[in-house]
Amino acid sequence: MTVKQFLQSKIFKCIIVLLCIALVSGGLLAILNDLWAVSPEELIQRGIKSVCGDGVNLEKVCDINKDYASTNDGTVQQVLLLDTGDYLVKAQGKHGFQEGNVSCYILFHLEDSVYKVQKVSIADYSSSQTLMSKITDSGLAKFIGLSSEATMKPSEIATGASYSSTAIKNAVNVAIAYMQTMN
Amino acid sequence: MTAFLIIIVAAFINNAVLVQCYGICPFLGVSKKMGNALGMGLAVTLVMAITCLVTFPIYNYVLIPLGIEYLEIIVFIFVIAALVQMLEKVIKKFMPPLYNAMGIYLPLITTNCAVLGVAETVMDTTAMETIFHLAEGSFHVGHAVLYGIFLGLGFTLAICLMAGLREKVDNLEMNKHLKGFTITMATASFMAMAFYVFALVQI
Amino acid sequence: MTGQKFKEIAKNGVLVNNPTFRLVLGTCPTLAISSSVFNSLGMGLAVTFILICSNAIISALRKVIPNEVRIPAFILIIATFVTVVRMFLYKYVPALYTSLGVFLPLIVVNCIILGRAESFASKNPVLDSAADGLFTGLGFTLAITLMGLIREVLGAGSILGYKLWDFSIDFFGNTAGAFLVYGLMIAGFNALYEKFENKRKRKNYIEEMQASSLAIQAKENEPASNADVKEA
Numbered sequence: 001m002t003v004k005q006f007l008q009s010k011i012f013k014c015i016i017v018l019l020c021i022a023l024v025s026g027g028l029l030a031i032l033n034d035l036w037a038v039s040p041e042e043l044i045q046r047g048i049k050s051v052c053g054d055g056v057n058l059e060k061v062c063d064i065n066k067d068y069a070s071t072n073d074g075t076v077q078q079v080l081l082l083d084t085g086d087y088l089v090k091a092q093g094k095h096g097f098q099e100g101n102v103s104c105y106i107l108f109h110l111e112d113s114v115y116k117v118q119k120v121s122i123a124d125y126s127s128s129q130t131l132m133s134k135i136t137d138s139g140l141a142k143f144i145g146l147s148s149e150a151t152m153k154p155s156e157i158a159t160g161a162s163y164s165s166t167a168i169k170n171a172v173n174v175a176i177a178y179m180q181t182m183n
Numbered sequence: 184m185t186a187f188l189i190i191i192v193a194a195f196i197n198n199a200v201l202v203q204c205y206g207i208c209p210f211l212g213v214s215k216k217m218g219n220a221l222g223m224g225l226a227v228t229l230v231m232a233i234t235c236l237v238t239f240p241i242y243n244y245v246l247i248p249l250g251i252e253y254l255e256i257i258v259f260i261f262v263i264a265a266l267v268q269m270l271e272k273v274i275k276k277f278m279p280p281l282y283n284a285m286g287i288y289l290p291l292i293t294t295n296c297a298v299l300g301v302a303e304t305v306m307d308t309t310a311m312e313t314i315f316h317l318a319e320g321s322f323h324v325g326h327a328v329l330y331g332i333f334l335g336l337g338f339t340l341a342i343c344l345m346a347g348l349r350e351k352v353d354n355l356e357m358n359k360h361l362k363g364f365t366i367t368m369a370t371a372s373f374m375a376m377a378f379y380v381f382a383l384v385q386i
Numbered sequence: 387m388t389g390q391k392f393k394e395i396a397k398n399g400v401l402v403n404n405p406t407f408r409l410v411l412g413t414c415p416t417l418a419i420s421s422s423v424f425n426s427l428g429m430g431l432a433v434t435f436i437l438i439c440s441n442a443i444i445s446a447l448r449k450v451i452p453n454e455v456r457i458p459a460f461i462l463i464i465a466t467f468v469t470v471v472r473m474f475l476y477k478y479v480p481a482l483y484t485s486l487g488v489f490l491p492l493i494v495v496n497c498i499i500l501g502r503a504e505s506f507a508s509k510n511p512v513l514d515s516a517a518d519g520l521f522t523g524l525g526f527t528l529a530i531t532l533m534g535l536i537r538e539v540l541g542a543g544s545i546l547g548y549k550l551w552d553f554s555i556d557f558f559g560n561t562a563g564a565f566l567v568y569g570l571m572i573a574g575f576n577a578l579y580e581k582f583e584n585k586r587k588r589k590n591y592i593e594e595m596q597a598s599s600l601a602i603q604a605k606e607n608e609p610a611s612n613a614d615v616k617e618a
Contacts, residue, residue: 013452014455017450017452017455017459018459021447021459022257022462025462025463025466028466029253029254029466029469029470029473030253032470032473033253033473036474036477037477038476038477046480101312101318101319203561204417205414205492207413207414207417208413208414208497211413253469253473255491256469256491257462257465257466259491260465261458261461264458264461294497295495296414296495296496299492299494299495303488303492304488360573360574360576360580364410364569364572365570368566368568368569368570368572369565369569369570371565371569372563372566372569375560375561375562375565376557376562379560379562
């Protein structure tokens with residue numbers, strides 16, 4: 001087949017049409033992707049919304065003191081000051097089930113000049129029927145039940161029954177230890 | 184241990200049909216006879232395994248480094264369509280008995296949401312590491328393929344159970360509006376209830 | 387497009403060929419997403435938007451796309467719009483994005499959209515196709531929202547998140563409940579449809595009889611009228 005024949009053939013037309021559609025749609029998607037990009041600030045705001053609900057805004061993102069942020073059990077990833085005066089700490093706990101990590105948001109509320117744990121919730125937590133959802137349902141209930149009278153002693157915060165709640169416990173403990181250094 | 188966990192989660196706890204509602208069309212359409220159901224199930228398993236093997240590296244080692252992960256839907260659907268076409272040719276040429284058993288189901292699989300669904304599920308390594316409590320960056324292509332295979336086997340299990348039940352249920356006398364679709368759905372509902380118990384497994 | 391054709395497309399899309407209850411297409415999202423009204427409505431509107439856009443574009447390009455590669459071309463166009471919807475939801479409605487999850491990309495393999503592209507949009511002008519997309523999508527939205535309403539009221543005791551009462555049956559919130567509700571609704575709609583069909587047939591029959599008797603009368607009167615004309 002000569003080049004000229006190929007240019008007039010049906011195959012060539014098919015390829016050209018498909019390529020044109022692909023290019024146009026690729027270009028459209030690239031533009032929209034830039035236009036509708038989600039900024040990091042927005043992601044932080046969404047994290048706050050998932051823990052505290054509507055109407056709570058970010059006051060500022062605190063600098064993390066590297067000396068205290070990381071221990072053997074976990075890492076403090078983000079410390080956010082909210083406009084209600086509470087602190088929201090995102091911490092990652094290590095040594096979970098199968099050495100996995102769990103990221104949690106921990107909300108601290110100032111009460112009698114100490115920061116107390118008010119709420120714990122798993123970051124990036126989806127409620128579909130998986131192992132994770134089942135474990136966190138029971139594990140989190142313990143933490144939330146405890147949090148109303150939570151003391152600031154890390155060892156007393158909770159003793160998780162399953163391996164996964166070990167990671168959650170570690171995350172909470174790391175956050176509490178970090179908040180103690182901030183006071 | 185991780186492998187065991189992935190097998191249990193993929194085949195039972197996240198059963199493709201009865202828990203996640205993937206691939207309802209073949210589940211209802213090809214479950215009239217046990218032989219057909221088995222052929223369809225195994226064909227889906229094969230395609231799922233190969234899909235995971237191909238799409239996982241494409242997403243994590245090609246699309247993400249290039250920064251075009253938003254093209255993932257287009258890329259995945261074409262990769263799956265191409266894979267199914269190639270698989271059909273290969274099986275027809277080298278394994279005629281297998282082709283006779285499951286060949287006719289292969290073209291149907293391109294538009295089966297279970298296959299695209301599993302590709303979309305395993306590509307998200309962060310979510311998978313959260314589900315299986317793995318350390319960061321340790322979910323690799325082997326895990327993905329294992330998940331794909333056992334999600335497919337879970338699908339096979341469900342569709343074969345359904346076929347076995349339908350051989351009995353379809354012969355019953357009943358109201359003409361309930362017969363056929365509705366009674367099949369009711370049977371599926373009871374099966375889903377049974378599978379829901381797996382979600383209570385605590386590890 | 388004439389009003390008559392528009393009416394016919396609307397009736398076909400929403401009632402006669404309702405994609406969910408009459409044609410039993412797109413079962414996967416119907417079962418998986420319909421656990422609450424909010425999710426169902428979101429899914430329905432997303433599918434409607436994609437149907438309108440893909441139908442219009444495919445219909446506009448129907449003379450350009452060669453017959454041999456029409457399915458890949460259709461899938462390419464549909465996948466583009468699905469990605470657009472996904473980006474939009476991630477930016478502006480993250481709650482819906484999270485709860486639809488993997489079923490958002492799975493709209494690509496939803497048989498309703500490819501089915502309408504293949505059977506309607508590739509043969510009809512742009513405006514008709516867009517209208518067909520709109521009404522088929524509305525039919526799907528209505529059906530899935532109805533299911534979402536039933537399942538949310540029974541399974542969570544609420545509508546759109548507003549608590550109605552404390553009584554709830556978890557069964558209806560699960561996949562098991564979805565299967566049962568969908569099966570029963572199909573049975574109910576089939577029974578209703580058959581009733582209407584019988585009524586319509588009877589009406590048609592009576593009209594036919596009346597028409598034929600009128601025709602006989604007209605025949606009897608014919609010679610007389612002819613005679614009248616002649617006389618005139």
